[in-house]
Amino acid sequence: MTVQRNLWVSGLVTLILLLYWTDATGGYFAALNAAETSKNCFCELEGSINDCSCDVDTVDHFNNMKIYPRLQSLLVKNFFRFYKVNLKQECPFWPDDSRCAIRFCQVENCEEQAIPQGIKDKGEQKERAAAFKYTREAQREGKACSEMEDFDSALGFLDTSISDQAHREFELWAKHDEAEEDFCIVDDHEEGSQYVDLLLNPERYTGYRGESAHRIWKSIYLENCFGGNNETANKFSSIVGHLDLRDMCLEQRAFYRIISGLHSSINIHLCSKYLLSETKDFLDPQGHWGPNVTEFKRRFSPETTADEGPHWLRNLYFIYLVELRALAKAAPYLRREEYYTGIAEEDEEVKMAINDLLAVVENFQSHFDENALFSSGIASIKFKHDYKEKFRNISRIMSCVGCDKCKLWGKLQTQGLGTALKILYSEKLNLATESGLWDMPHIEADPIFRLSRTEIVALFNAFGRLSNSIYEMENFRRELR
Numbered sequence: 001m002t003v004q005r006n007l008w009v010s011g012l013v014t015l016i017l018l019l020y021w022t023d024a025t026g027g028y029f030a031a032l033n034a035a036e037t038s039k040n041c042f043c044e045l046e047g048s049i050n051d052c053s054c055d056v057d058t059v060d061h062f063n064n065m066k067i068y069p070r071l072q073s074l075l076v077k078n079f080f081r082f083y084k085v086n087l088k089q090e091c092p093f094w095p096d097d098s099r100c101a102i103r104f105c106q107v108e109n110c111e112e113q114a115i116p117q118g119i120k121d122k123g124e125q126k127e128r129a130a131a132f133k134y135t136r137e138a139q140r141e142g143k144a145c146s147e148m149e150d151f152d153s154a155l156g157f158l159d160t161s162i163s164d165q166a167h168r169e170f171e172l173w174a175k176h177d178e179a180e181e182d183f184c185i186v187d188d189h190e191e192g193s194q195y196v197d198l199l200l201n202p203e204r205y206t207g208y209r210g211e212s213a214h215r216i217w218k219s220i221y222l223e224n225c226f227g228g229n230n231e232t233a234n235k236f237s238s239i240v241g242h243l244d245l246r247d248m249c250l251e252q253r254a255f256y257r258i259i260s261g262l263h264s265s266i267n268i269h270l271c272s273k274y275l276l277s278e279t280k281d282f283l284d285p286q287g288h289w290g291p292n293v294t295e296f297k298r299r300f301s302p303e304t305t306a307d308e309g310p311h312w313l314r315n316l317y318f319i320y321l322v323e324l325r326a327l328a329k330a331a332p333y334l335r336r337e338e339y340y341t342g343i344a345e346e347d348e349e350v351k352m353a354i355n356d357l358l359a360v361v362e363n364f365q366s367h368f369d370e371n372a373l374f375s376s377g378i379a380s381i382k383f384k385h386d387y388k389e390k391f392r393n394i395s396r397i398m399s400c401v402g403c404d405k406c407k408l409w410g411k412l413q414t415q416g417l418g419t420a421l422k423i424l425y426s427e428k429l430n431l432a433t434e435s436g437l438w439d440m441p442h443i444e445a446d447p448i449f450r451l452s453r454t455e456i457v458a459l460f461n462a463f464g465r466l467s468n469s470i471y472e473m474e475n476f477r478r479e480l481r
């Protein structure tokens, strides 16, 4: 979702208005605000992360010292770097206007000789045809659209090249996964799904902005959050502030904070991997990308966000704790996973690294309490249902992102979040855990709860993105001091 970042950028305006809802907790926030302004930087958050039992400093230290370094080495492994995703799904909600965003595929990477041998190999003809189509289309669109937008969209170029060896391994993985398919529904089998090498397509500033990007966030906040109705939509469009979200209950607030936290995280990535060089050589992976403090201030300082920036940053900590808790809860399950790539040595290494990471995660003292949500009888059943519906819809909206790289990271991060919520609120997982299933030998364990490879890859990478944001916050703080 590199490209996506920008879309989030544009959504900022939306946020500015919406975040007023954090006022729901009234005096509590006033106190926090006082604490925040007494510091010399707006991003020097301190104190409690509302709706959770721990504070910002604790998370900073825990993440930066323990989680971040571990994830850095884990996520470059083969198991985690190839993500299967369908970027060709049509936007179900409005006419697709994303054509222009891929026009810069006319670069070398898309020419025939650049298409990896593995894709051209026998047995992969379907994918090969798709690759050519992509190229030709992209080239045509390039001419058609080049007058309409500036060079920025080139930043959203998605590098789909994958080594021959990787392709051979995918076949092995697919066989392996199929063997286990009997008891799980994998939704990445659709036509049009492809493997993407995440390391070749880092999430960073893409220049994706404007109406298309704006619409994505607008529909997420106004049509897919609780409380986003006709009235709020009117307020949004007329840019009169202050949504009255005081009546929201914990569940609704949590939903909003999770989305806001994700949005903040994506914006932080954009600020920390900003295109710094003025040259037009964007496709050079060695290009000059780095932190832009001005941009960070623009997006988050109280002056430019009607005092909401610090709340948005705090929401990043909230979603971090939600996903952290999901990892802890699923730890017994995740320890049993094989992380199969066919390279025995690496698989073993990954398993050890996972065990190490999970042990650290489990040792965290003040985990998010998922039982605080959906605990009020009948109403909670409806809530859970609504949550699911809204999340599914948000992932559908991701197909409307008009920039492939943004779409990639948008899908990955929403799927990761969706997986985390599935873990937190899965009755099957609870059942399996209560019955001591995970302590039994593999063979006896009835796999009533399963995650697909794609879900696991998304879960860890999405958490890795949040971890990265908290780490980058520390850098911005240092710069701003």
Ligand SMILES: *[C@@H]1O[C@H](CO)[C@@H](O)[C@H](O)[C@H]1NC(C)=O
Binding pocket: 093, 219, 220, 223, 224, 389, 390, 393, 397
């Ligand atoms: C899904 O999102 C679209 C686009 O924002 C919106 O129009 C629609 O009402 C949403 N559907 C549900 C079921 O929330």
Ligand SMILES: *[C@@H]1O[C@H](CO)[C@@H](O)[C@H](O)[C@H]1NC(C)=O
Binding pocket: 230, 231, 234
């Ligand atoms: C939404 O607001 C507009 C303008 O205030 C109004 O004309 C319209 O009837 C409203 N729609 C609904 C469904 O309430």
Ligand SMILES: *[C@@H]1O[C@H](CO)[C@@H](O)[C@H](O)[C@H]1NC(C)=O
Binding pocket: 274, 275, 276, 277, 292, 293, 294, 295, 296, 298
């Ligand atoms: C940083 O971002 C600002 C916009 O917030 C932009 O005007 C400026 O040129 C950027 N700085 C660099 C070095 O790219």
